Amino acid sequence: MASFSLLLGLCSLAEASPFVWADKAGGKDHPLVSRFQGSMIQNYGVMNFEHAEVPVSSTKKEPVEGKVFNYSYYAPKERSPLEVFRNYKLALEKSRFKIIVACEDAPVCQKQGFEEYASLWTGKTGAFAGGYNATSAMDNSGNYPPLYLVGRLSRPEGDVTAVLTVKAPSSSEVPKGAGAVYFLQVIESIPMQTGNVSVNAETLKTGLAAEGKIALYGIFFDTGKAEIKPQSTPQLDEMAKFLTQQKAVKVYIVGHTDSQGVLAANLTLSQKRAEAIVAALVKHHKIDPARLSAKGVASLAPVASNASDAGREKNRRVELIEQ
Template identity: 30%
Template sequence: MKTKAILLLSVLLTNLAMAQDKEGSEDHPLIPRFGQSRIYDYEKVSFDRYNLATGKTTDYTQLSSKKTIEGEITKIYYTISTSDATTFEIYRNYMNALKAKNAEILFECMDNSCGKYFLDALSKDASFLIPAYYGEKFGYIAGKFSKDGKTYFVTVFAGYGLGEQGYEIHVIETEDMEQKIDLDGIEAALNEEGKVSLYGILFETGSATLKSESYTEIALVADYLKRNPTEKVYVVGHTDNTGGFDSNMSLSEKRAQSVLEALQSKHGIQSSRLKAAGVGPVAPVSTNSTEEGRTKNRRVELVRNSSN
């Protein structure tokens, strides 16, 4: 009887917390709430642009780095009793949750490491709902993961101020990138992230022999390099984890070398501007437990080489 009473009390408390949520709001199905927090404010739009902060502030109004993405945007602002959680506890909880989803952490910071007036910059660029005075103590995370054919960008801001504790979660759901990319896409990715995945460069199974359809995307790479004559790049081969580690490492480097040689022989790109490397299965962008994930992991990347 005692166990049943405890369970009933737990259900009642959970229902009470949910009843205090803003009308029409709900948790995001992939990012659950922390503890006994409640939803104070909530917004959801089917499609819009979003500025994702990927670097600290350089001054009052400017982020040193940000990424503009498009998709369905959900914003949820939670409050929680200061006796139930600390800023760092919330921050660490969501960091662990994102890592458990094999998320790529694009940027994370706490307090002074975020730069001056960081929350003000978030409110301006990404329209955060959380009050500015929550910036007394705070932590920020920006992450990215894929699930069921979609890519999710997630930002978490946990903040404390004037004796109040809260956190805000933004989830931007986008369609996974098409397998091929255009010249402007290559340039934008290299400018924003310093690298670009080239899924249109394909090889025969278990081989470094390029398929004929690969030359279209290789030509785009050559066009980029001709448009930017001082640019140098690494051509990096990646595999999934099927097969032996040593064979995958060797195969990935041979595939990168094949692309490098095609850029030289077919497009006249100087060898001094190119360097091939293979990292096999050690830098996946998705899970290797599904065919969809393995397909994403088998790729060639172009990485900006800023060395002299």
């Protein structure tokens, strides 16, 4: 999707302030959600995978996970929080973002506690490049109540959530030539990369002894396919090691999918994937096939809700179940 620029309220930086501003070294706008025209990146940072609790009302927070982009901006002098806020709202709407929250009455926003979100994130050590920076922190003291906006773009490859907190400049920021001061967070909802750590043979033994089953996330397949990918080797090696050490153990290899797609097709796919694992253990590790039984149950035994990316990620798994 093409990015957009906030073109309302045009004002050159030279006209906005006598100060010479410059973006923090290495800083650049998010490709989907840019800055208000003439603003300066005061600080920025990227977190490859994080969990956020985004306020959507005074009493409700919505969990969002994925790649997190944090930006602290100064708008040009005399550009008000309301002007910045409405520019963002209009630009997001034009770019097919659904507006979830739009609070432009600062006292009401403060009463609902929306300023606490920006205060939390700008106070995190890992939120910005180079760690915590006091000049980037947005406090929630109430001296400068904020405006607050949340929008979301639905995409097949993962939703994008934009969270904007805008406030008036403090007494220390006015001399810098700042108009509105705003914190923009963009969260690209992508599943966490799993399989970085395989379940070792000892853990397999302990898990089966304790519960009779254990979930494995280190075996990989392309979407809709049953061919085992090469990065699955560490997990298969540990499964083989366990089965070699525990020669009396017989197990079901059970394939699970999420609920996306047609159930009948997913049942067939999960069965073929389970059979592929059995075949790999027999062919490459000489495990007696009589000890292994392949089963595919598709999405019929979820361990989390299939309504979210995070839940579907947990449901896509292989289980080892003692016979």
